[in-house]
Amino acid sequence: MEKVCAYTLALREDRIAVITIDVPGEKMNTLQVSRSREVQDILTTLRATRDLAGVIFISAKPDNFIAGADINMIAGCRTAQQAESLAREGQQLMAEIAGLPVPVVAAIHGACLGGGLELALACHRRVCTSDDKTLLGLPEVKLGLLPGSGGTQRLPRLVGASRALEIILSGMMLRPRQALKLGLVDEVVPQAILLEAALAQVKSARKPRAPLPLRERLLAAPLVRQLLFRAVTRKTHQQTHGHYPATERIIDAVRTGLEQGGDSGYQAEARAFGELVMTRESAALRSIFFASNDLKKDPASPATARDVQQVGILGGGLMGGGIAYVTAVKGNIPVRIKDISPEGINNALRYSWALLSKKVQRRQLTAARRGSQMALISGSLDYQGFADREVIIEAVFEDLALKQKMVAEVEAMTRCGAIFASNTSSLPIHHIAARAQHPERVIGLHYFSPVDKMPLVEVIPHATTSAETISTTVKLAKRQGKTPIVVRDCAGFYVNRILAPYINEGLQCLAEGEPIEHIDRALVAFGFPVGPIQLLDEVGIDVGTKIIPILEQAYGERFCAPAGVEAILNDDRKGRKNRRGFYLYPAGKQKGGKKADPAIYRLLHVDPREDQSAELIARRCTLMMLNEAARCLDESVVGSVRDGDIGAVFGIGFPPFLGGPFRYMDTTGIASIVAQLEQLRARYGERFAPCALLLEMAAHNRSFCQRETRGPHEVVRVA
Numbered sequence: 001m002e003k004v005c006a007y008t009l010a011l012r013e014d015r016i017a018v019i020t021i022d023v024p025g026e027k028m029n030t031l032q033v034s035r036s037r038e039v040q041d042i043l044t045t046l047r048a049t050r051d052l053a054g055v056i057f058i059s060a061k062p063d064n065f066i067a068g069a070d071i072n073m074i075a076g077c078r079t080a081q082q083a084e085s086l087a088r089e090g091q092q093l094m095a096e097i098a099g100l101p102v103p104v105v106a107a108i109h110g111a112c113l114g115g116g117l118e119l120a121l122a123c124h125r126r127v128c129t130s131d132d133k134t135l136l137g138l139p140e141v142k143l144g145l146l147p148g149s150g151g152t153q154r155l156p157r158l159v160g161a162s163r164a165l166e167i168i169l170s171g172m173m174l175r176p177r178q179a180l181k182l183g184l185v186d187e188v189v190p191q192a193i194l195l196e197a198a199l200a201q202v203k204s205a206r207k208p209r210a211p212l213p214l215r216e217r218l219l220a221a222p223l224v225r226q227l228l229f230r231a232v233t234r235k236t237h238q239q240t241h242g243h244y245p246a247t248e249r250i251i252d253a254v255r256t257g258l259e260q261g262g263d264s265g266y267q268a269e270a271r272a273f274g275e276l277v278m279t280r281e282s283a284a285l286r287s288i289f290f291a292s293n294d295l296k297k298d299p300a301s302p303a304t305a306r307d308v309q310q311v312g313i314l315g316g317g318l319m320g321g322g323i324a325y326v327t328a329v330k331g332n333i334p335v336r337i338k339d340i341s342p343e344g345i346n347n348a349l350r351y352s353w354a355l356l357s358k359k360v361q362r363r364q365l366t367a368a369r370r371g372s373q374m375a376l377i378s379g380s381l382d383y384q385g386f387a388d389r390e391v392i393i394e395a396v397f398e399d400l401a402l403k404q405k406m407v408a409e410v411e412a413m414t415r416c417g418a419i420f421a422s423n424t425s426s427l428p429i430h431h432i433a434a435r436a437q438h439p440e441r442v443i444g445l446h447y448f449s450p451v452d453k454m455p456l457v458e459v460i461p462h463a464t465t466s467a468e469t470i471s472t473t474v475k476l477a478k479r480q481g482k483t484p485i486v487v488r489d490c491a492g493f494y495v496n497r498i499l500a501p502y503i504n505e506g507l508q509c510l511a512e513g514e515p516i517e518h519i520d521r522a523l524v525a526f527g528f529p530v531g532p533i534q535l536l537d538e539v540g541i542d543v544g545t546k547i548i549p550i551l552e553q554a555y556g557e558r559f560c561a562p563a564g565v566e567a568i569l570n571d572d573r574k575g576r577k578n579r580r581g582f583y584l585y586p587a588g589k590q591k592g593g594k595k596a597d598p599a600i601y602r603l604l605h606v607d608p609r610e611d612q613s614a615e616l617i618a619r620r621c622t623l624m625m626l627n628e629a630a631r632c633l634d635e636s637v638v639g640s641v642r643d644g645d646i647g648a649v650f651g652i653g654f655p656p657f658l659g660g661p662f663r664y665m666d667t668t669g670i671a672s673i674v675a676q677l678e679q680l681r682a683r684y685g686e687r688f689a690p691c692a693l694l695l696e697m698a699a700h701n702r703s704f705c706q707r708e709t710r711g712p713h714e715v716v717r718v719a
Contacts, residue, residue, distance in 0.1 A: 007038045009045060015053040016202055017046055018195075022060035028067040029059055031115040031149075033086065036093055043096050054202030055100060057123060058107040058195060063133045065108045066116025071143070071286060074277055084274025090115065090149030091266050094122035103205030107198035109191055112136045113173070118147055121154040125201045126184065128176050129191040132369075136179045139171035143289060144246050144282030144657065148273035152253040153265045159183050161225065161258060165232050168250050177363045222259075229255050241525050243657050246276050280667060284659030288649055291642045291660075292483055298474075300459065300486045303467035305475040312389040312418075313337045314406055316344035316379065319423055320395040321351030322451025323480075327393075328352065328376035330481035336386060337379040345379030352377055355452055383413040390416055391476055393445060395423040398546065403432045411437050419469050421445035425496060426547040429489045430462035440466040443473050446493060447482075448651055449539065456650035457482040462489045483650055485643040491554035492547060494637050494644070495651040498661070500551050500559060501624035501687070502652075503544065506532030508684075509617050511562040515608040516582050516596035522614035523621055527655025532621055534594065537581035542574045558687040564604040571603055620684070623677055625654075627691055629661040633704075634693040641704045662704040665694075674698040 004024040011017050019042060023029045046052060059065045069090070077083040097104060097119065106112075106120035108128035117136055120126050128134050138147045138155065146152055147168065156164035159182045167174070176188045189197040229251060236247045249272035257265020276282050299305065311327050313320050316339035324335045329352065339345045356373060359365035378385070386392065392410045396402060403422060410420050420442045422432050433442035444460025457477045461470050470486065477484040487494040509519050510533065520531025536544045551559040568582075575581035583594045601608050629644055631637075638644040645660020658664040665673050674690045681688035690698075697703070 005038055006032075006035045007042055009042045011049065014199075015049075015051050016199060017049070017052060017055045019055065019057050020060050021057065021066060027061070028064050028111070029061055029116070030067055030070040031090070031119070032070045033073055033089065036089065039093060040096075043100070046100060052102050054103040054105065054205070056105050056107055056195070056198045056202065057119065058198065059109065061110065064110035065106070065112040066119060067111045068114030068116055068139075069149075071289065074145075074286070077274075077277055080274040080278045082274070083277035084270050087148035087270040087273040090118070091270060094118055094150045094154075097122040098124075103202045105198045105201045105205070107194050108134060108136070108185070109194055110134055114138060114140055114147065115149055118149040118151045118154070121151060121158065125186050125205050127187040127189060127194065127197045127201050128179065128185045129194055130176050130188050131191050134176050135173040136176075136184060137171065137173040138168050139173070141169060141171045141244070141246050141250065142285065144244065144279060144285040145276050146246055146250045146253060146269065146272055148269060150266065150269070152250060152269045153257045153262055155184075156254050156258060161254065162228055162232075165251065165254060168254070169232070169236060169247055175364045181363075225258065241527070243281065243527050243655065245279055245281060249276060281657040284657055284663055284667075287659045287663060288646065288656055291646050292650075294642060295483055295485065295646060296478065299471050300474040300484070301467040301471035303471045305471040306390055306419075306468065308333060308390045308472065308476050308479070310334050310336070310389040311476070312386045312392040313348075314392065314394045314410075315339060315396040316346075316348035317395065318351070319447060319449060319451060320344075321348035322449070323393055323395055323423070323447060324348055324377050325352045325355060325452050326480040326482070329356070329373050331476070331479035332376070333476075333479065334376045335378070336389065337377070338383060338386065339379065339381065342381065345381075349374075349377060349379065383409065386410075386413055387415045389414065389418055391419045391421060391472070393421045393423060395447075398424060398426055400427055400431055403427065404435050407432060407436045407442060417441060419443060419472060421473055423447055425543075426492065426550050428462070428491065429460050429465075433462055433464075439464050441469055443469050444489065444493070445473055445477065446495075448495070454651070455481075455483050456495070456647060457484050458493050458495060458647070458651075459484045459486045460489050460493055461486065483646060485647050486639065487643075487647070488635070488637040490635075490637060492551050494632055494647050496547055497551065497632060497637065498625050498628045498648065499652050500548060501628050502621050503532045503536055504548070504559065504561060505621040505624045506617075507536075507565060508562045509612065509620065510600075511564050511604055511606065512611075513606040513609055514612055514617065515610060516600065517594075518610050518614070519617055522617040525614055526618040526622060527658060529653040533582045537575035537583055540575045540577055541569060541581060544575075545569065567603045568600065571599075619676065620680060623673070623680060623688065626661050626665055626673060627677060627688070627694065630665070630693045631691045633662070633707075634691065641707060666703040666705055670694060670703065671698045671701070 006021060006023040008020045009017060021029050046055060073086060077086060104123040105125040105127060106123040108120060108126060109131060110133045112120055117138055138151050140147050163182055179185045180188050186201060187197055233251055240247055253265060253269040253272055256268040311333050313324050313335060316337050320337060324337055327333050327335045337345055337348050353374060356365060356370040360367055360370050394403060394406055407420050410418055422429060422444050423446060424444060425446055429444040433439040436442050443465050446458040446460060448454035448456055459473050474484050492500060506519050510516060516533050520534050523531040545561060545565060548559060548561045573580045576585060579585040582596060582600055584597050633644055638647060641662040645662050648654035648661050649656050654660060674694050677688050677690040
């Protein structure tokens, strides 16, 4: 069978060559070593072509240029030297493109990321479309890597060192207008004239470029550049706490190239790429990447999903407003909100308007586009307009009677057999469905706050939820831009169940007299985005502690809240939302960061003092979470290690560089985890007793990656 090429060459009458990229059988174009010979052959042909006027790279895919390098290539590397060779091959290919003696232009529509942007940087000019699908960036740092095909060298020379470092270190995605403002692209045009604009760029490529802004030119001075790198290094370490070695290597590669020249910079880049591929951090981050991609393809049920054309939302509060936003803006689905008051509806509409207006201010969205997206959201004080909505999402107070009443009302008002999805965070779904005429259409759909930012959603079927309801709900969640995991219908589901003992142990340390800031700093240093005490302030002390009695009743004393928490609640402390929490929330910006409210110590009758090390505090809180995660897997609360790791990383910010609770336990060693739990058990009590699964695995020297996981269509249920 003849091999179908991913790169095809066409020479126009005006002697401009057009190279079309279209990787066969794939939705996205990616750079693959196995295809590099195709490009080499085309470049050889171009160098031999007489009177060649220019070259254009363009994609035949409808929504992407090149989405990056194929990550599977990296997985095949067994040594740092192999990975370094991979980088050098990429650098050589880009150098040959850059070395063509005629103007070379990248015509970009859709995702142009990683190796795709490195190819575009090797071109002499870049033109991109103004479409929302067009994004440019070097996100390799999110995989624990750096750009390995020249990105750390070409980008600083194009947009300046400070801007290049910001882009590469953050892995940010740039919109077309942002890229134009930075000088990353030379022109932004409508998609319909992309090729024509690229042809014009070829013909005008000999015109001199606009100089870098004065600020970037000043950074070329050795002393100023030294100050820049010192400041960037300090800021980066404050953010990463040394957990992400790729950031240090990025700074080093960029600096080497600027100070010692391109050859040294490329060598430093390739060497760093090879060494980073072999790090535990990159392996963990890549495991998350592959797991999240698997989930995007997993329908969770063998049944065909219904096509959702309209969604209804019950409740216009913070969660309801957030769900409306992701449904309309990311899912492009019309949404109607029902609330008991006009104020509730207006609040929900203002929520979306504020988020969209920020995008307009940042030039990520036009005012006209904001208007068309807002037009997808409407509101009502009754069920008018709900009759034909395929999915109704409930986001009201945690009151079982109220939710059951809404199930009955929805069943009476809708004509198309609507799915009733509850955003409850604590109430069992089978209780909500207990009085339903069609319990097979009732399901849990648990979002996390803030909805527009948190990527995870838990899908919770109960015993008689239909397979079609599951597949339809999962498909809807994906359209909303969420990563859904299917979890068992039980108290706390998965995320809150493993989060509660983590927060409880933080509170226990506080009750023992450890200062609030000391506890939170310990967990941030471990790798969490915020500590357990600050997290409780952010989600709301009243909300965060409401689930504790439910979990204690279901699972016993290990979920018992520490003594004194009731006193904090009785003091009308709800956290940030009422500006009364564990921390002070004065008007204006606090100098020196957040400060704990000393009144908390008086309420708990403790004298704060740092008696325990940060390492011990982090170990106590984290091991409580790990132990509970293992129990959840053993009880089929989550159906696989993959889902458990993604749920913890995307739902509560478990350190991504550790790969999730199960990967972390495998890396540390199950026997070591058990030994640490036993030590804490002897010192602090039975709540640290290792669960049966960990004891069994340690005894037989097994790991979680060896466990058999459920198939893609096996539905997680509870009787």
